[in-house]
Amino acid sequence: MLNRHLLSVGYGREAADTVIKNGQLVNVLTGEVYPADIAIADGRVAAVGDVSKQTGPDTEIIDAEGKFMTPGLIDGHLHIECSKLSVTMFADLVSRYGTTSAVSGLDQILVAAGLDGVKEFLEEAENAPMRVWWGAPVKAPYTIPESNVGYRFAVEEHKVAQQMPECVGLWETVQEFVEYEDDEALTAMEMGAKNGLQAFGCAPLADARRIAGYAASGVALCHESYSPEEELEKMRNGIDILIRESTAAPMLEENIKVVTEMGAPTNRVGFCTDDVTSSDILSRGHLDYVVRLAISKGITPVEAIQMATVNTARMFRLDHLIGSLAPGRFADILFVDSLEDFRPSVVLKGGKIVAKNGKSVKAPVAPERSEKLKNTFKLTPVTADDFRVAAEGATATVRTIVLSKGVAFKRGGNVVDLPIVDGVIQADAAQDTALLTVVERYGKTNNKPVGFVQGFGISKGAMATSASPDDNNIVCAGMNPEDMAVAVNEVIRLGGGQVVVEDGKVIASLPLPVGGVVADITAEDMIAEEAKLDKAAHEQLGSDVKFPFIQLFFLSITAIPDWAMTDLGLIDCIDFKVVDPIISIQ
Numbered sequence: 001m002l003n004r005h006l007l008s009v010g011y012g013r014e015a016a017d018t019v020i021k022n023g024q025l026v027n028v029l030t031g032e033v034y035p036a037d038i039a040i041a042d043g044r045v046a047a048v049g050d051v052s053k054q055t056g057p058d059t060e061i062i063d064a065e066g067k068f069m070t071p072g073l074i075d076g077h078l079h080i081e082c083s084k085l086s087v088t089m090f091a092d093l094v095s096r097y098g099t100t101s102a103v104s105g106l107d108q109i110l111v112a113a114g115l116d117g118v119k120e121f122l123e124e125a126e127n128a129p130m131r132v133w134w135g136a137p138v139k140a141p142y143t144i145p146e147s148n149v150g151y152r153f154a155v156e157e158h159k160v161a162q163q164m165p166e167c168v169g170l171w172e173t174v175q176e177f178v179e180y181e182d183d184e185a186l187t188a189m190e191m192g193a194k195n196g197l198q199a200f201g202c203a204p205l206a207d208a209r210r211i212a213g214y215a216a217s218g219v220a221l222c223h224e225s226y227s228p229e230e231e232l233e234k235m236r237n238g239i240d241i242l243i244r245e246s247t248a249a250p251m252l253e254e255n256i257k258v259v260t261e262m263g264a265p266t267n268r269v270g271f272c273t274d275d276v277t278s279s280d281i282l283s284r285g286h287l288d289y290v291v292r293l294a295i296s297k298g299i300t301p302v303e304a305i306q307m308a309t310v311n312t313a314r315m316f317r318l319d320h321l322i323g324s325l326a327p328g329r330f331a332d333i334l335f336v337d338s339l340e341d342f343r344p345s346v347v348l349k350g351g352k353i354v355a356k357n358g359k360s361v362k363a364p365v366a367p368e369r370s371e372k373l374k375n376t377f378k379l380t381p382v383t384a385d386d387f388r389v390a391a392e393g394a395t396a397t398v399r400t401i402v403l404s405k406g407v408a409f410k411r412g413g414n415v416v417d418l419p420i421v422d423g424v425i426q427a428d429a430a431q432d433t434a435l436l437t438v439v440e441r442y443g444k445t446n447n448k449p450v451g452f453v454q455g456f457g458i459s460k461g462a463m464a465t466s467a468s469p470d471d472n473n474i475v476c477a478g479m480n481p482e483d484m485a486v487a488v489n490e491v492i493r494l495g496g497g498q499v500v501v502e503d504g505k506v507i508a509s510l511p512l513p514v515g516g517v518v519a520d521i522t523a524e525d526m527i528a529e530e531a532k533l534d535k536a537a538h539e540q541l542g543s544d545v546k547f548p549f550i551q552l553f554f555l556s557i558t559a560i561p562d563w564a565m566t567d568l569g570l571i572d573c574i575d576f577k578v579v580d581p582i583i584s585i586q
């Protein structure tokens with residue numbers, strides 16, 4: 001919509017609301033760095049350069065003190081809820097480090113509270129120091145075979161979602177949806193094309209044949225590449241690249257080689273963090289850290305800043321609003337002392353200072369939560385009998401999911417023999433084998449399948465979480481059914497959360513009452529609570545995994561080879577089918 005005040009300020013007929021003086025402009029549109037002032041009207045850039053005509057007696061003056069001025073950073077693919085922080089609290093955290101925009105599917109609240117939940121989160125973002133641009137999931141849940149959730153998101157929902165002004169495209173267009181011609185996903189993509197909305201990809205480990213078909217579907221970009229060779233093949237086929245540097249999948253050091261060693265153009269590469277924890281951000285930063293890391297790997301400072309700003313904005317067709325410091329764009333501006341050691345000291349969103357020297361200027365205040373967001377559990381308490389696997393014999397040969405130590409995005413499988421005692425298959429600490437269940441929490445079924453997992457290193461007790469993408473049912477791993485029942489029931493009682501149980505007692509817990517997936521607490525408080533959970537899992541249950549709850553968190557994602565567990569049971573993530581974990585009984 002045309003803003004006449006902004007227009008008049010741009011022409012110098014009216015005075016700006018705010019003028020920033022004495023700065024060095026990093027012009028990501030031309031790659032230049034030069035002295036310039038910035039005039040701001042109604043939260044947007046009105047003029048850049050000599051803005052003396054735009055400066056009036058009532059204009060607020062901000063002195064940049066010779067610092068470099070760059071656009072606010074843009075995260076091209078971010079699951080906000082996977083931080084377990086609400087939109088308000090997450091925005092408060094990352095804006096301190098210069099992230100002023102993010103593209104997110106809000107897919108975790110979507111499956112728990114529906115489109116109404118998404119709308120509440122988007123409304124919440126309007127008052128937060130970070131803008132949220134919404135990518136409507138091409139289809140949710142993403143699990144194959146499809147698990148049970150509170151709210152499916154498919155063709156009928158797209159008829160509403162694609163008309164929402166916040167919707168910028170179709171999120172997580174999973175490669176298998178396209179290759180195997182999932183009718184709902186392809187119909188949503190056809191609707192998107194008619195509405196001028198691009199499809200955003202999710203195609204990990206795709207080979208050349210798959211990439212060609214994927215590109216032919218109209219997918220515009222992809223954040224899921226596991227090698228620079230895979231990235232280059234996608235770029236050659238017309239798909240732009242977002243290099244991911246997340247807590248569980250730190251991939252920039254390897255994947256930036258597509259530019260530094262393979263010669264791919266930088267203007268088709270952006271950045272994203274996908275899934276990040278509060279502790280990671282507070283210890284190293286957010287996208288500012290990604291910029292510094294790219295520079296350390298041979299990218300020039302201006303090019304790295306372009307990757308974190310205008311490149312990403314262009315990919316999402318948002319460059320008329322964000323990504324550069326040019327007239328008409330939101331005045332999301334960073335002051336930086338050094339381009340080589342990129343660390344924002346002042347952060348503005350819409351021309352207002354929201355953070356200084358790594359601290360927010362205002363304490364975050366979350367909105368009042370609706371009943372739809374607070375009451376997402378529709379199940380009765382469980383019992384230990386729900387998690388006993390009956391078998392007649394002495395030994396059971398079973399399939400297990402095997403965790404990769406320290407890397408949540410890799411999982412293998414194994415076959416082990418477990419003892420049968422009193423007609424029940426037992427967990428076995430000697431073989432690092434625990435019981436594993438996923439309890440459907442939305443009242444759609446009574447599903448509580450039980451399988452087996454190796455790699456947690458626990459010798460007793462149980463751990464449970466309701467924050468568990470992609471369906472956010474309750475995932476629980478434990479060494480005995482009794483402690484597992486206590487853990488699951490505590491999650492239910494909390495209305496969502498993460499729990500550690502030992503000898504029938506809850507010894508650590510983190511409530512996640514907003515949709516059962518996030519909490520309205522600060523990042524500092526989140527770190528303290530996560531530390532208590534990890535300490536209990538390590539010191540009292542014996543886990544030797546660095547981040548046990550991150551591993552538990554991701555066990556339901558069927559897009560991660562080779563095995564997963566959903567409320568349907570053990571999932572073969574290669575052939576995408578439910579498999580009986582019990583092979584034989586001896």
